[in-house]
Amino acid sequence: MQEVRTVIRGSTLRVVGLAAHTLVGFFLMPFLVHSLGDRYYGYWALVATILGYYGLLDLGIVSAVQFHVAKALGEKNVAAANRAISTAFFSFAALGMVILLLTIAIASVAHRLIADPADLVAFRRVLLIMGVGFAIGFPGRAFVGALSAHLRWDLIASIGMVVLFVRAAAIVLLIKLGWGIVSLAAVTVLADAVTFGLYFWVLSGIEDQFHLSFSAAKISALKEVLHYSVYSLIIKVNDQLRFYIDVLVVSGIVGVSAVTHYSIASRLALSFRDLLIAILGILAPWFSVLLGNADFSKMRRLLTFGTKLSVSISMLTAMCLTLYGRRFIEAWMGKNYLDAYWPLVLLAWSVFFVGVQYPSSSYLYGVFKHRFLAYAGLIEAGINAVLSICLARVYGLVGVALGTIIPAIAMWLVVEPIYACRQAAIPLKTYYISFYGRAAAVVMAAVLGPWLLIFKYLPRPTLIHIGAHLFCQIVIATAAAYLLVLEKGERASIARALFSRVKPKETVEVPPPEKATA
Secondary structure, eight states, rough: OHHHHHHHHHHHHHHHHHHHHHHHHHHHHHHHHHHHHHHHHHHHHHHEEEHHHGGGGTTTHHHHHHHHHHHHHHHHHHHHHHHHHHHHHHHHHHHHHHHHHHHHHHHHTTTGGOHHHHHHHHHHHHHHHHHHHHHHHHHHHHHHHHHHHHOOOOHHHHHHHHHHHHHHHHHHHHHHHTHHHHHHHHHHHHHHHHHHHHHHHHHHHHOOHHHGGGGOOHHHHHHHHHEEEEEEEHHHHHHHHHHHHHHIIIIIITTHHHHHHHHHHHHHHHHHHHHHHHHTTOOHHHHHHHHHHHHHHHHHHHHHHHHHHHHHHHHHHHEEEEEEEEHHHHHHHOGGGGGHHHHHHHHHHHHHHHHHHHHHHHHHHHOOTHHHHHHHHHHHHHHHHHHHHHHHHTTHHHHHHHHHHHHHHHIIIIHHHHHHHHHHHHHHIIIIIIIHHHHHHHHHHHHHHHHHGGGSSOOOOOHHHHHHHHHHHHHHHHHOOOOTSHHHHHHHHHHHHOTTTTOOOOOOOOOOOOOOOO
16 A cells, blocks of 8 residues: 555646746746847757757666666665666766767767857856766666656656756856856756756665665676666657657658747657556556566456556546637637647547557556567557658648557557456456446546536636636546446555545455456
């Protein structure tokens, strides 16, 4: 039950952290734009874009550390856990040297992008400061994987929020004092260093026998890490292609002016995805711990409960975006941008089909079966690109979104569930009817019913009114899902996790699988 409490607390804090980052960015961006000016803020955005591509150099190693450490914890093998963390740390240190060399190389040719000598000096200083800081902090990613293996997403999120607010306050103070864009880079680097230092300190407190040592880093361990991480890297690239390639298609075929309209739909859909990841994307290390324990019965229970939860949350959000999306876009951006509504609907349901499978994808990650996700995702991304290009020529913005949702339905409604259920020894009929179908029907009815009876006929509201309506819809749908989707034993487990004094009257046990394919 302690694990359940930890996961619930971690999931909640991840959502709060996501909201905090969104709000801070919302208020900080106009301040920086007005303080630095369009030109210097543009340089800052350019540096941030370059560093964003550096993130691909992690090669999926963080998820590999998460898997190997969690599995070692389940096996109670401290040496294996230390070996995985140490190997990843010093591998990231080597990659940090690569990042440093890349930064120096980019800075040396920056004069090809920036003609003004004064601007060139400032750009190079910012790029070098950020690049050096990124390179030095890169090894700290190993600690993120180790903390997540302990299911301590709550600590990761808490540290992130504290540093976020301190960093934002420092930036505002220094910019107001007139220190400029270089101070912005320095504060960012210092904040990252403090973050990874806190990760190390917290990890040392959690794991009494944690020991970071160069001698513990082994070539054999690196091969194991890379064998896992290469598929994680492919999946990461696939996720980028699934949504971010659409903007290129819109720009090249529909027109540059249409990019802004499509970006409204894309940004809302990606916010939906980020919310689902914050809530549901934390189960993989738990599956790995259970794999180390060889507790396959509990793995099945976790997968079925996670699926019910993911279907309920995904259906609630997709329905709200469908029913309130037009009103929201009009109140937020104006009537001139209402052509973004239908792309939003299609992209929202694309995210729905993907989000529903986060628990099963986490299961495949947790038992080292995510190679399937990598290869199937490559096919999906390729079909997505081809369909988006072809349909955009006929249907414009809607065609681009259609190119995203069609392969998503095939992949995440049919192909991936069949494979995951086969690996977990869960009957397909039980999965689609008892878990998927039941949760989807209950939540859809709980959202659509009140909307048809009440909210549809209310006057065209402001953003505040829309927020109030959505709050009511969320409360109704959450109550319906809790009472009609979850079993008594599952409700009792949640009650015990949230209120330690509450004791369940009945606990539903799931029998162990006939064979352990994990």
